[in-house]
Structures are given as C-alpha cells and as structure tokens.
Amino acid sequence: MxxxxxxxxxxxxxxxxxxxxxxxxxxxxxxxKDPNTFVSGISFVWLSEFDSQGLMFHNKFSHYLGERVAVGLNLGLLTASRYDKGKEIYSIKNTFYMGGLETSVDLIQKETINLRLGVGGAARHRSEINSDAEEGTVDGSVAHIRTSDIGFNGFMENDFNFLRSGVAGWRIGYNYYTNGTPIFAIGVHVGFKF
Missing domain, CATH: 1.20.5 (Single alpha-helices involved in coiled-coils or other helix-helix interfaces)
Known part of the structure; x- marks a missing residue:
C-alpha cells in the first residue's frame, strides 16, 4: 500500500x-518575439456629424499576453475643422484629447508581417467651437463646447517588421462615443519592439 x-x-x-x-x-x-511594442502614428480623420476633417496624432503601447493576444494603451490628440466658404470662417473647430484601452488578436502572424483586429474602451475630452444653428446661436455667433465622453473603438492594423526591432504599418479605426461625433481614422505608424 x-x-x-x-x-x-x-x-x-x-x-x-x-x-x-x-x-x-x-x-x-x-x-x-519581443512582447512589448511602442508606436507613434498620424491619421487622417473624418468626423461624420460635422462633416469636418483633420489629423490625429497618437502613441500606443501594447503587450502580448500570449502568442496572438495583446492588450494596449492608446493616447492621442485630434484636431479637425470645417471651413464655411460662404461666411468665410471656420464654422467648426474640434480639439480632442483621447485615450483608450485596447485588446487585439493577430489574424496573420508571420516573421515580417502581422495583421490584427482589436476593440476597446475609449474616452475623450473635447473642446469645440461650433457656429451651427443647432449648437450655436441663430445670429452666427459660436458656441464653445467643453465636455468629456466615453465610448468604444474598433480597429484593424498591420505591422511590417524591419531591421532588428523596428515596426511600421497602417491602421484603420472607428471610435464611437455616447455624445458628440464618431471618428473614422486612416493612418500610418512607426515604432519599435522590445
């Protein structure tokens, strides 16, 4: 026994x-395979609610939890505007300070290329100058809007590896918030793995 x-x-x-x-x-x-990545990027953005365009600058840190799943933190600054040719003024000017936590899954994972899909929570502080009759006043004076919103984002991005630890790629993203206009962004980024 x-x-x-x-x-x-x-x-x-x-x-x-x-x-x-x-x-x-x-x-x-x-x-x-270097579980951490830091990238900086620039994106062209389109704000559908106000029909305005602009640029977004962002920095992203991500960490792989396994072979294909990663979590990350994305911080950015967006500036966009719409010029009214009739009034000869900028009828909309937007400045957003944005941040979000993201989770992504690599769909394609090769030695030189990665393709991933991701989602996450998002938050922003927006500062807007708006001369629309709905947001501003009828006589054309502007309304200043300063508020914070929460929402979510979804994205698809691609990384190309170069040199020993360099990363360059593109990103397509959509941010939706409880208040204010959603954001559609297409951009490029460059960074490194460590």
Whole structure:
C-alpha cells in the first residue's frame, strides 16, 4: 500500500512538472518575439456629424499576453475643422484629447508581417467651437463646447517588421462615443519592439 502511494505521488509530480515545462516552453515562444511594442502614428480623420476633417496624432503601447493576444494603451490628440466658404470662417473647430484601452488578436502572424483586429474602451475630452444653428446661436455667433465622453473603438492594423526591432504599418479605426461625433481614422505608424 505504501509503495503504491509513493508511485502515485511520483507519477503526479512527473505530470505536474511535464505540464509546467510545456507551459514554460509555450510562454518562452510567445515572449521571445519581443512582447512589448511602442508606436507613434498620424491619421487622417473624418468626423461624420460635422462633416469636418483633420489629423490625429497618437502613441500606443501594447503587450502580448500570449502568442496572438495583446492588450494596449492608446493616447492621442485630434484636431479637425470645417471651413464655411460662404461666411468665410471656420464654422467648426474640434480639439480632442483621447485615450483608450485596447485588446487585439493577430489574424496573420508571420516573421515580417502581422495583421490584427482589436476593440476597446475609449474616452475623450473635447473642446469645440461650433457656429451651427443647432449648437450655436441663430445670429452666427459660436458656441464653445467643453465636455468629456466615453465610448468604444474598433480597429484593424498591420505591422511590417524591419531591421532588428523596428515596426511600421497602417491602421484603420472607428471610435464611437455616447455624445458628440464618431471618428473614422486612416493612418500610418512607426515604432519599435522590445
């Protein structure tokens, strides 16, 4: 009886160590490809509600949790406007300070190229100058709007690896918020893995 307990305990230890070793090998494969990425990018944005266009600058840090799943933090600044040729003024001027937490999954993962889809929560502080009759006043004076909104974002992005740890690519994203205009953005980024 005592001998069967020792054999059972030895087999249990063997299976525990074997499963831990398999987990460690999987983790090593996932993290040996530089699990952290930092990129800076610029995007052309279109704000559908006000029919205005502009630029968004963003910085993103992401960390791989496994071989294909990553989480990240994205911070950005957006500026957009619409020029009214009839009134010869900017009828809309937007400045947004934006941030969000993102989760992404790599659909294609090769040595030189990655393609991923992602979603996440988003928040922004917006400062707008608006001369529309609905937001401003009928006589054409402007309304100053300063508020914060929350929402979500979805994106598809691609990374091309170059040199030892360089990354360059493109990103298409859509941000929807509870108040204010949604944002559609197409842009490029460059950064590094570490």
């Amino acid at each position: 005592r001998q069967s307990i020792v054999v059972s305990f030895a087999l249990l230890c063997f299976f525990v160590l074997a499963s831990f070793n398999g987990y460690a090998d999987g983790y090593k494969r996932a993290t040996s």
